[in-house]
Amino acid sequence: MAGRILIVDDVATNRIVLKVKLSAARYETMQAGSGAEALRLVGQYAPDLILLDVHLPDMTGLEVLARLKADPATAEIPVLMITAFPDPRTRLAALQAGAADHLVKPFDEQILLARLRGLLRTREADQELKLRERTFRDLGFAEGPALFETRSLIALIGSTREEAQSWKRFLARHLGRAVVEVVAREDALGDVALAQGYDAYVISADLGRPGDGLRLMSELRSRSRSREAVICIALPEGARDSAAMALDLGASDLVPEVMGAPFAAQEAALRIDRALARKRRHERLRDHLTDGLRLAMTDPLTGLHNRRYAMSQLARMADRAQATGRPFAVMALDLDRFKAVNDTWGHAAGDAVLVEVAQRLRAQLRQVDLLARIGGEEFLVALPDTAPEAAQAAAERLCHAISEAPIALPEPEAQGxxxxxxxSIGLAPCDPLSDSAPVEALISRADRALLGSKAGGRNQVSVFRRDAAA
Incomplete structure (x- = not known):
């Protein structure tokens, strides 16, 4: 499943309709008909996202939202408020209370699914960064001092300069200390504009021609100096196709195009501020992790994580799998006849091989996967949220990536x-619903499977089978 979603609505028909739509998109769903039931299910199952009706029989949706946000265990779960009444005041109140968005029934399925995909992507990135930060703290490395927060620099790119100037007038009342500048669309990708290092862009979806704003966003995402910037797309009411496409292409959020409407500028400023806060939080976490982990928990030769980090991270991954009931897998990987490289060409050649292998492995894995060098020519790989079949396919892919092309050896000893x-790879899948083996046992299983690969002729993947080992 793509994620676990809790549907909270007092009308059973509404819950069933949503369940059908979400199940067709491969989401796992749960249902609640009241606020109390919703809070109980959240505490018990920790869903990845909540669809929460504003009107419930025992309490309002905003009261449920407030209780979720007040509890550190549930505060980070994204909540989409849903209602049958399109009231701008209620929409703004929901956003101010911490809702990720506020959607009106009946839903546009295309926009709903695009919004879910975007929120779940963001949640996955948040969880991965926080998981790594907790691992870092557990190993005894304190968080660095908070940095002085500079003013945010925001670029406004409208379909006309007049439109961007009107945005600036309306937003200036609500964006506090931010510096807001109007940028011509033809200058946005120029060296001068990129050198400004804008923290956020607000871009009209249609810059002269339909979709030009989305194309500009894609270009900004491809540039190193603007890749991590907040990008909000300004859309007219009812632009469903452009809204869904913007979210799937990586827009940080959507804002109203007509900012002179009641509450529109407040909503836009709130969405921009919230996206900027998330960006700053991610930057702090990344910088802290990058500086500390690089020094303390990486292998200096390959740049991969070392054994110390890997064991702590793997333990957390296993704990998370137990909490969510989702499968994961551990691999033990060993280079075949590596000693012969060192004996024949010297240790510089062996080092070059290890560096290249590390790069090939890294290129085949997801950002959320764990890759570590745990010995001379030994590597550990762990794949969270991965079923056995997908884990075996990934292991085969790693095996092929290492062997598919020769590795050039350094001069002068190797002479070109x-x-x-x-x-050889040993794979140990784990389904926490039926298997509560500790991390050490999983690594032992992967090692036993690795021995099977070696005995079977090397350059292959062997999978540990619990029934065969019994």
Whole structure:
């Protein structure tokens, strides 16, 4: 499943309709008909996202939202408020209370699913960063001092300069200390504009031609100096296709195009501020992790995580799997006949091989996967939220990536030669619903499967089978 979603609505028909739509998109759903039931299910199952009706029989949706946000265990779960009454005042109140968005029934399925995809992507990135930060703290490395927060610099790019100037007038009342500048669309990708290092962009979806704003957003996402910026797309009411496409292309959020409407400028400023706060939080976490982990928990040769970090991270991954009931997998990977490389060409050649293998492995794995060098030519890989079949396919892919092309050896000893390297892999899948083995046992299983790969002729993947080992 793509994620676990709790549907909270007092009308059973509404819950069933949403369940059908979400199940068709491969989401796992749960249902609640009241606020109390919703809070109980959240505490018991920790869903990835909540669809919460404003009107419930025992309490309002805003009261449920307030209780969720007040509890550290549930505060980070994204909540989409839903209602049958399109009231701008209620919409703004929901956003101010911490709702990720406020949607009106009947839903546009395309926009709903695009919004869900975007929120779940963001949640996954948040969870991964926080998981790594907790691992870092557990290993005894304190968080660095808070940095002085500079003013945010925001670029406004409208379909006309007059439109961007009107945005600036309305937003200036609500954006506090931020510096807001109007930027011409033809200048946005120029060296001068990119050198400004804008923290956020607000871009009209249609810059002269339909979709030009979305194309500009894609270009900004491809530039290193603007890739991590907040990008909000300004849309007219009812632009469903552009809204869904903007979210899927990576828009941080959507804001009203007509900011002179009641509460529109407040809503836009709130969405921009919230996206900027998330960006700053991610930057602090990334900088803290980058500086500390690089020094304390990485292998200096390959740049991969070392054993110390890997064991702590793997333990957290296993705990998370137990809490969510989702499968994961552990791999033990060993280079075949690696000693011969060192004996024949020297340790510099062996180091070059290890560096290249690390790069090939990293290129085949997701950002959320764990990759570590835990010994001379030994590597550990862990795949969260991965079923056994997908884990085996990933292991086969790693095996092929290592052996598919020879590795060039350094001069002068190797005299321009290259060597073909293969790897043996032992895979140990784990389904926490039926298997509560500790991390050490999982690594032992992967090692036993690795021995099977070696005995079977090397350059292959062997999977640990619990029934065969019994």
């Amino acid at each position: 030669r290259a060597v073909r390297i293969t790897a």
